[in-house]
Amino acid sequence: MIDAHASPLPGPSPDEGGFLEAGRRLFAEPCDFLWAASSVPSLPPTAGPEIAFAGRSNVGKSSLLNALTGRKSLARTSHTPGRTRELNFFGLGGDVKQAKLRLVDMPGYGYAAAPKEQIAQWTRLTQDFLRGRAPLLRCFVLVDGRHGLKPPDEEMMDLLDRCALSYQLVLTKRDEVKDAEAERRVAETLERIARRPAAFPQIVFTSSRSAEGVAELRGAIARLLAEQTV
Ligand code: GTP
Ligand code: MG
Numbered sequence: 001m002i003d004a005h006a007s008p009l010p011g012p013s014p015d016e017g018g019f020l021e022a023g024r025r026l027f028a029e030p031c032d033f034l035w036a037a038s039s040v041p042s043l044p045p046t047a048g049p050e051i052a053f054a055g056r057s058n059v060g061k062s063s064l065l066n067a068l069t070g071r072k073s074l075a076r077t078s079h080t081p082g083r084t085r086e087l088n089f090f091g092l093g094g095d096v097k098q099a100k101l102r103l104v105d106m107p108g109y110g111y112a113a114a115p116k117e118q119i120a121q122w123t124r125l126t127q128d129f130l131r132g133r134a135p136l137l138r139c140f141v142l143v144d145g146r147h148g149l150k151p152p153d154e155e156m157m158d159l160l161d162r163c164a165l166s167y168q169l170v171l172t173k174r175d176e177v178k179d180a181e182a183e184r185r186v187a188e189t190l191e192r193i194a195r196r197p198a199a200f201p202q203i204v205f206t207s208s209r210s211a212e213g214v215a216e217l218r219g220a221i222a223r224l225l226a227e228q229t230v
Helices: 016-027 061-069 116-132 151-162 179-193 214-228
Strands: 031-037 050-055 087-092 101-105 136-144 167-172 202-205
Touching: 016 214, 050 061, 050 116, 050 151, 061 087, 061 101, 061 214, 087 116, 116 136, 116 151, 136 151, 136 214, 167 179, 179 202, 202 214
Parallel strands: 050 101, 050 136, 136 167, 167 202
Antiparallel strands: 031 087, 087 101
């Protein structure tokens, strides 16, 4: 994890307060598919804390969910953008209906090739969900680490800032980025979110292929969960 006040090197950070181990334990717990919702009325009844994964289409949201939970095909992934079409809920830890934490895989945004009506429906659904979902602790906004922030990401952050929902950026596809470029990408991204009120000032650079950054992200999630339940 990199934070605004530490060295911008995208390497592993010290295990603050044992959260790496807490994250490892949390994500070693059972995780199962719970619910798919294509509209707000069809959302599952709330029960315990949730985190969501948002990001441009094809950025690697479903792949990261699989990497975090160590299950290859929990969430459906695809080479073709627009794979995830609903809000998919997964229950982590304990009984799936009363899970310790729910993980929400969201449809991607910025996918221009989908039919207009479909895009409008996904946009409405994700915006309404992010605005109004009380148990949502944080939205992880995934950004392609090869390219950095794009206008649709800025729009998503504008929305999250407006509704004051905590969000944290996660750069993806670290395996495709050279070290020096990765360093620059983290530094420039931190700079661009510095004045955003709801942005958590730390960035994790992950790869679902090499698993780089995945343990750190698990740790960040375990910490978030621990801090909200004290
Ligand atoms: P939508 O559901 O369409 O919004 O996409 P998504 O964000 O869920 O992406 P998904 O996980 O389906 O992955 C999209 C493509 O990126 C697939 O071809 C994955 O194999 C690839 N991909 C995902 N994560 C990584 C990664 O860490 N490294 C590399 N090299 N490729 C990745
Ligand atoms: Mg997906």
